[in-house]
Amino acid sequence: MFAARQAFSAAQRRAFSSTARQASKVTVLGAAGGIGQPLSLLLKLNPRVSQLALYDIRGGPGVAADVGHINTKSEVKGYDPTPSGLKECLEGSDVVLIPAGVPRKPGMTRDDLFNTNASIVRDLAKASAESAPEANICIISNPVNSTVPITAEVFKAAGVYNPKRIFGVTTLDVVRASRFISQIKGTDPASEIVTVVGGHSGATIVPLLSQSGFELKGEQLDEYVRRVQFGGDEVVQAKGGAGSATLSMAMAGARFAESLLKAAQGQKGVVEPCFVESPLYKDKGCDWFASNVELGPNGVEKIHPVGKITEYEQKLLDVCLGDLAKNIKKGVDFVKANP
Numbered sequence: 001m002f003a004a005r006q007a008f009s010a011a012q013r014r015a016f017s018s019t020a021r022q023a024s025k026v027t028v029l030g031a032a033g034g035i036g037q038p039l040s041l042l043l044k045l046n047p048r049v050s051q052l053a054l055y056d057i058r059g060g061p062g063v064a065a066d067v068g069h070i071n072t073k074s075e076v077k078g079y080d081p082t083p084s085g086l087k088e089c090l091e092g093s094d095v096v097l098i099p100a101g102v103p104r105k106p107g108m109t110r111d112d113l114f115n116t117n118a119s120i121v122r123d124l125a126k127a128s129a130e131s132a133p134e135a136n137i138c139i140i141s142n143p144v145n146s147t148v149p150i151t152a153e154v155f156k157a158a159g160v161y162n163p164k165r166i167f168g169v170t171t172l173d174v175v176r177a178s179r180f181i182s183q184i185k186g187t188d189p190a191s192e193i194v195t196v197v198g199g200h201s202g203a204t205i206v207p208l209l210s211q212s213g214f215e216l217k218g219e220q221l222d223e224y225v226r227r228v229q230f231g232g233d234e235v236v237q238a239k240g241g242a243g244s245a246t247l248s249m250a251m252a253g254a255r256f257a258e259s260l261l262k263a264a265q266g267q268k269g270v271v272e273p274c275f276v277e278s279p280l281y282k283d284k285g286c287d288w289f290a291s292n293v294e295l296g297p298n299g300v301e302k303i304h305p306v307g308k309i310t311e312y313e314q315k316l317l318d319v320c321l322g323d324l325a326k327n328i329k330k331g332v333d334f335v336k337a338n339p
């Protein structure tokens with residue numbers, strides 16, 4: 001009787017875990033890069049991931065062999081850099097993370113990466129539209145303000161565009177905003193939430209400290225905002241030509257993927273700021289805008305408004321919108337001219 005009860009509860013446990021944790025295939029395009037490798041490592045450690053598919057123009061299978069020895073359950077496979085390898089890697093994906101492309105060197109802006117990364121992202125978006133049209137597509141490659149609209153235009157041209165499924169990953173800005181305020185206030189960053197809206201480059205990054213419960217004034221506030229807006233440059237300078245943020249970005253990308261998986265697997269109230277097609281500032285030429293977004297099983301569930309902000313923050317937002325509109329248009333025009 002006791003043994004029967006034990007066997008029954010084991011079967012129940014198995015049944016519960018297979019419904020509570022649906023199978024999830026997560027794909028990384030650019031998996032052998034500075035971000036791709038630690039991101040793949042963190043995804044391998046995530047029990048919500050059941051299949052991890054790794055692709056790069058060089059080194060994908062090597063990273064997969066290495067990460068694949070980690071004793072967590074997910075299956076890891078690396079794919080050859082061929083059209084059929086890319087297709088197979090993408091097929092059946094629930095989440096596709098794209099950190100493929102070149103990083104900045106000191107003295108460069110993210111927009112200086114456009115000429116190289118626009119066509120890389122366009123081509124990977126084409127492959128994704130063909131082989132994973134229903135996946136959540138998460139763009140990390142810079143300049144995000146332009147590469148996300150590029151991805152959307154490619155999906156539109158392929159007739160599979162779903163605005164709820166295309167995301168620019170701006171999580172690193174939120175991670176930095178939280179860390180930097182905790183350094184000033186001497187608090188635990190894990191419990192500090194600072195909303196960051198706008199886009200992902202310089203003045204388009206707008207931290208809304210007034211909504212966090214903290215107050216800074218004068219030069220201290222200016223310095224905080226500047227650090228959040230130019231945190232990427234801090235890392236680029238410190239790496240002295242060897243690239244940009246990779247480890248903190250891998251953490252941020254893994255957090256965003258985890259949020260998408262939680263929402264897909266039925267968890268309610270999952271909110272992550274991210275860059276999505278948004279009604280908030282369309283009248284200012286910004287069809288894309290990052291704000292707090294509630295995620296659900298179909299991707300974007302609800303886009304939160306920016307909410308009450310100070311006059312100071314409104315000025316930052318005005319500057320942001322001007323720059324952002326230009327960055328978005330540049331991406332859209334690129335696909336029109338280079339389909």
Ligand SMILES: NC(=O)c1ccc[n+]([C@@H]2O[C@H](COP(=O)([O-])OP(=O)(O)OC[C@H]3O[C@@H](n4cnc5c(N)ncnc54)[C@H](O)[C@@H]3O)[C@@H](O)[C@H]2O)c1
Pocket residue numbers: 029030031032033034035036055056057058099100101102103104113117120123124139140141142143144169170171172173200243244245246249
């Ligand atoms: N969104 C953000 O917050 C954020 C943060 C940090 C970096 N980034 C951006 O992420 C990108 C990658 O940065 P990194 O440091 O990992 O660069 P990296 O050069 O170390 O790695 C990029 C990888 O992409 C691969 N790649 C290039 N073309 C490819 C293609 N067509 N298909 C598949 N793989 C391809 C390369 O082989 C390389 O392994 C850069 O554009 C960087 O600016 C964004």
Ligand SMILES: O=C(O)C[C@H](O)C(=O)O
Pocket residue numbers: 103104110142172231232233235236244245
């Ligand atoms: O700064 C960069 O070029 C990389 C990234 O966008 C970042 O914010 O760290």
